[in-house]
Amino acid sequence: MFYDEAKIYVRGGDGGNGIVAFRREKYVPRGGPSGGDGGRGGSVILEADASLRTLVDFRYRTHYRAERGQHGQGKNKHGRSAPDLVLRVPVGVVVRDAATGQILADLVEPGQRVVVAAGGRGGRGNARFATPTDRAPTYAEKGEPGEERWLILELKLLADVGLIGMPNAGKSTLLSRISAARPKIADYPFTTLTPVLGMVRMDEGKSFVVADIPGLIEGAHQGAGLGLKFLRHIERTRVLVHVLDVSLPAEDVWRNWQVVNKELEHYNPQLARRPQVIAANKMDVPGGEEKVAYLKDRLADAYPVFPIAAATGAGLEPLLYHLAEMLERLPPPAPLIEPEEEKVTAFTPEEITIIREGDVFLVQNREIERRVAMTYLDNDEAVRRLQNYLRQKGLEDALQRAGVFPGATVRIGKYEFEYMDEA
Missing domain, CATH: 3.40.50.300 (P-loop containing nucleotide triphosphate hydrolases)
Structure with missing residues (x-):
């Protein structure tokens, strides 16, 4: 059979967790923090292959996940980064985001690649947070979750x-x-x-x-x-x-x-x-x-x-x-989207969006969601650090403008919190 369309789910690997560790070796006074960083998660990459003719391989398997990075270890040992997951597709495939319909790539050259789900970066170990005023931090970061999305693959044959x-x-x-x-x-x-x-x-x-x-x-x-x-x-x-x-x-x-x-x-x-x-x-x-x-x-x-x-x-x-x-x-046909080149883009902070659903306040902000996902919520010092960050980002003010009240549920990503008025 000739299969020229497929819908697949891709997820980049999560970053490895950073850990909390201290040197306790004999004859090493005040060894200090030695928790290593986690490794980066693998990315999911699509690569155009001239030897393929259809999308039949994606007919029988629709979910693809890259490996997560290795966790950090003591003695400042960093975790191994995971290999990328490379999926081969025929030349001429158009890649769209299934949710938005946005064209992500038009693979018209053999060997052309596009990252469709980036792996998460590894979390930092407690050795990274040591400062002159805090020489023995007892917190670290979890690995960043990898990107995930549904994709629509459309094969458009290359013919003159x-x-x-x-x-x-x-x-x-x-x-x-x-x-x-x-x-x-x-x-x-x-x-x-x-x-x-x-x-x-x-x-x-x-x-x-x-x-x-x-x-x-x-x-x-x-x-x-x-x-x-x-x-x-x-x-x-x-x-x-x-x-x-x-x-x-x-x-x-x-x-x-x-x-x-x-x-x-x-x-x-x-x-x-x-x-x-x-x-x-x-x-x-x-x-x-x-x-x-x-x-x-x-x-x-x-x-x-x-x-x-x-x-x-x-x-x-x-x-x-x-x-x-x-x-x-006649000139050759132009691709639907230009191949990605090295670009320098300025980062613009994303606004915080609050959506109220009854007693639940849904927070939408990628940077805040990422920060919460990378926090050890069972570590008091890590939670205090997160609270300071959220206050600086203006989340508390945004929630109050949205009408939050004590006892309400605040949902950030996959996590839910009970709002408490500190006053």
Whole structure:
């Protein structure tokens, strides 16, 4: 089966915990704190692999978690960082955040990588918190939780030319004639059930890739037929070859041209404006010349028309040379999102959002949630440090503006606290 879409859950590994430890060796007076830091958690990375063709591997497994970092140890020993989890995907995959629909990456080059769930940093051991005024801190940090999200993976095949047309127009026969591809061919509609790629090799080492998708029918943009499911595979093409069956009556030929172009317009207006060449197929059937003349008259030379007979190979050479010349002039398709480069971004503090649900006050702020998750809540000194941090961030003022009262539940991330008025 050809799988071109998948939904997966990814989670970066949590950072290892920092620990509280002190040197107690003989002949080492006032050894001091020696708790080591935790290691960093592994990240989940997607890598484009030219040897893959479908997303079938993600059909049978949907959850992927990277390893967590190793915990710190005494004697200032830091924990080992976990290896990254690299998932291989086909070239041409678009990665979207399932919750927001935001495009995270467009993997169009072999070896291109993107981090989709970063691992958490390791927590600091108590040796990191020693100061001249606090020489023996009894608190440390837990590891930072790794990022987690659901992703939508969409495969959009990389092809230079896309074959479009109604079912049984002869697209698969044309592809089998001009390339080494061998798609299934029969005399009934919707013979092509999945997209098929073929490489066309020209003289002087020139070549280009052609994609054949299932035929379009009226209403395809609303889910009719098979074409809607696979239209994404011609979104990256630079030229469209519209294959028309000229063995039909002239009015039907013209209507088929209109139907397919309307479906393209409904699906993606930019796709309908893509450079288009018309291949008037089945010229070996009597009456083809009159249909071609009728078609040229209706189009008023807006599109080049090439009479061909895919079954016999007649007329294919002028069509292929014209396509090769067009591809030399047209720029390559731009990726949906530029590859990530080294960037220096200024950090802007996130505002604190309080959402009240009855007696529960939900705090939304990534930095506060991260700080709470990294605090040992069973350590009094660590809790006091957290309270000072939250006060400095303005959480208490924000809660009071939201109408908090003693005894109310304050939820921060996965943790719940009972609010107490210190006054």
